[in-house]
Amino acid sequence: MIRDDLADALRAALARVGVDAPDDIHLEQPARRDHGDWSSNVALVTARKAGRNPRELATEIAKILTDEPPQHVASVEVAGPGFVNFRLHDSWLHDVLTAVVEEGEAGYARHDDGAGVKVNVEFVSTNPTGPVHAGGGRWAAYGDSLCRLLERDGFAPHREFYLNDRGVQMQLFAQSLLARKQGQPVPDEGYQGEYVSEWAAEMPDDADPLEWGYERVKKDVADTLGRLGVHYDTWFSERSMVASGAIEATLQDLRDHGVVYDADGAVWLRTTDFGDDKDRVLVKSDGEPTYVLPDIAYHRDKFNRGFQQLIDVWGADHHGYMQRLKIGVQALGHDPDELEIILGQFVTLMRGGEEVKLSKRSGTVVTLSEVIDEVGPDAARLTFLLQSIDTKQVFDIDKVRSQAMENPVFYVQMAHARIAGIGRTATEQGVERLPLADVDLSLLTHERELEILRSVAELPDLVRNACAERAPHKVTTWVRDLAGRFHGFYHDCYVIGTDVPPELTQARLWLVEAARVGLAIGLDLLGVSAPDSM
């Protein structure tokens, strides 16, 4: 990898001038092309400590590297306050091409940073009292793509859905189902949604409304998320912890850690020891646990199952609760950093130019399933992953559905379809792609061609960063950029045509393959299909 070569060269040069190198030599591809292909700030970073002037230091380094240039390096320059800029021969990009097509979809931009660490990612979890609403799609797309990134970065992610299947809401849901079944109005606090009537009609007369309804919800949720390409490894039931005694055991565990006391007929967790404003109740004076205790028990269970890192994806409305759960985990003796809670901002749904008010009580809920019906799974997923999870999102159904340019999913998929089209044309015209070793990649000198390779060269770092920052939307940004570059290439550079020399066709066929691999990896990370035709 070119960057490692450049870093080694810089390290050697620093040693020659007697300056201690930093542990991590920073190299980046500057935004501006005239700043070179790669740039390093080592001189700026080390100058102060070494008591040197950054520009002078950079100049000495550049001199050394100019006299004995590393492979692919055409020139080394000093610029600005003391950057060391490398200008490379195009051959470094041709090497990128070779690496991409040799490693392929499975191997390129795959790392072992995670070293197989088991990471439990919990997302979308709800009360099993109805379908997933439209906003839930954001957590589904985010959580699943995060898992795909973790997997590609070498971790062993585990997708988990927590079912709050114990408590009042389940009772109300069951009562609502039964009432509809009997043609009665649902209870005041019950569920008014249309789906309750529909499901009640399906329910056999002898069914237990609670158990039957529970299964019906689980099926609906799994089907809907499955349509988005989201499949869980574990559906974890809160009730199962009552049956197994895990909740009692957790309480005892907390007592053993000395963070629990009894007062006013209730059982309290001494959260003030960990910075909370007031202590929190674990078991109410009526003997029922609050939601805190089962949640602590649940996370204790995850650790007991061997996960070294836990990630929870929650809506921003759970913010106030985050600290309590982290304290609970800490009180059990875990490092609080082992539990990572990601708060996602909400989605506003627009339809017909107006905001769709989501009200569970009145039953005006737009389900995720309906959204998928309207825009399709690919458009839904890509749209949910268009923006950072930290910003609230406006999901305009009409715009996402329109197969127009304001919909990036078509733009990106079109690039992949065009690549497949080139393959079809090659087949029709009897053009066969020769083995890579027999092809002269040095013919790839057009700016459009090099732009594609520069983009593909960034993918390994991009995967690493997007994973570490828990930011799948960075993959979306990258894929859109690569697609744009490909469209530009496609327009200006024919792969197969009357004016194109056969040797250039060969080189471009491999370039197209490299672009295909990049797009396929990116789209896979997003969980969006890569169609051969549209």
Add this chain to the structure above:
RNA sequence: GCCCUCGUAGCUCAGGGGAUAGAGCACCGGCCUCCGGAGCCGGGUGCGUAGGUUCGAAUCCUACCGGGGGCACCA
């Protein structure tokens, strides 16, 4: 009152210590003898305000202003 999060182009958003801040949409004007025009090219007085840290701040810190969300023996 306290906590979290966001404020970047007309609109939707990237960029989250580096050198002249980007993309899409919208708007205006150009491009089709050949791989899909669902495309390509050209057009831009924008980082909420005020301080601070730094060789360097859209990025980090503090305060303030504005949007969203939270602060239960509810889940």
